[in-house]
Amino acid sequence: MGECWERGTATFMILGNQCTRACRFCNVQSNMRPAPVDLDEPERLANTALAMELKHVVITSVARDDLPDGGALQFARCLSKIRELGPTLTTEVLVPDFMGNEQSLNLVTKESPNVFNHNLETVRRLTPRVRSKALYDRSLALLKLAKTQNPQMRTKSGLMLGLGEDDDEVLQALIDLRAHNCEHLTLGQYLRPSAWHHPVQRYVNPEEFSQWGNVAKNLGFSHVESAPLVRSSYHAEEGV
Numbered sequence: 001m002g003e004c005w006e007r008g009t010a011t012f013m014i015l016g017n018q019c020t021r022a023c024r025f026c027n028v029q030s031n032m033r034p035a036p037v038d039l040d041e042p043e044r045l046a047n048t049a050l051a052m053e054l055k056h057v058v059i060t061s062v063a064r065d066d067l068p069d070g071g072a073l074q075f076a077r078c079l080s081k082i083r084e085l086g087p088t089l090t091t092e093v094l095v096p097d098f099m100g101n102e103q104s105l106n107l108v109t110k111e112s113p114n115v116f117n118h119n120l121e122t123v124r125r126l127t128p129r130v131r132s133k134a135l136y137d138r139s140l141a142l143l144k145l146a147k148t149q150n151p152q153m154r155t156k157s158g159l160m161l162g163l164g165e166d167d168d169e170v171l172q173a174l175i176d177l178r179a180h181n182c183e184h185l186t187l188g189q190y191l192r193p194s195a196w197h198h199p200v201q202r203y204v205n206p207e208e209f210s211q212w213g214n215v216a217k218n219l220g221f222s223h224v225e226s227a228p229l230v231r232s233s234y235h236a237e238e239g240v
């Protein structure tokens, strides 16, 4: 957090703090009927970014499967308001999968965030066990479609290690991401938020993270962050 502060980067979670999904690795509260969309949120977000003198703003959200557009329009409104009030700020979105809806995705991509991030989170085999309602192939397809809709954006994804995946599966996930035009990658250690959550299967040592970082670079990822404490927005501004 200190590093981000010095670099003028912060991450904001929009669309409330209650999620319509319940992933087994995530500590966000679940609720099938979250609060209505707050139409003042985009302006407050932009003004906060300016007041904090940020250079790079990361916007993420809970999954809002209760909304017809999955919350995509609110992402678009936030990007638009940031561009209006702080045109020199760079932006990254870390989006849910919008159930793979092409029109919803296009609401976000046409606002041209510098970086479009959607996390794969884990390998194919573990996806049904740890992610809620998400599909491995749908996440891959979303990344590819986003890049097709707006080739100017950098595409980005991330995985947690330590959930029970093996090396071959991690390698395949990285190959799959590259095959779907994903350009940037984050790899970090999974930590269990509570006893209800999926147990940590393994602590991956820092040397192994470095090796995965090299593997990823060799596969063609242009920006890679791979270390135990790396999270999706770690050093995010470097990927612009």
Ligand code: SF4
Residues within 6 Å of the ligand: 019, 020, 021, 022, 023, 026, 027, 028, 061, 062, 063, 096, 132
């Ligand atoms: S969709 Fe995102 S916010 Fe919701 S439970 Fe899963 S990881 Fe957490």
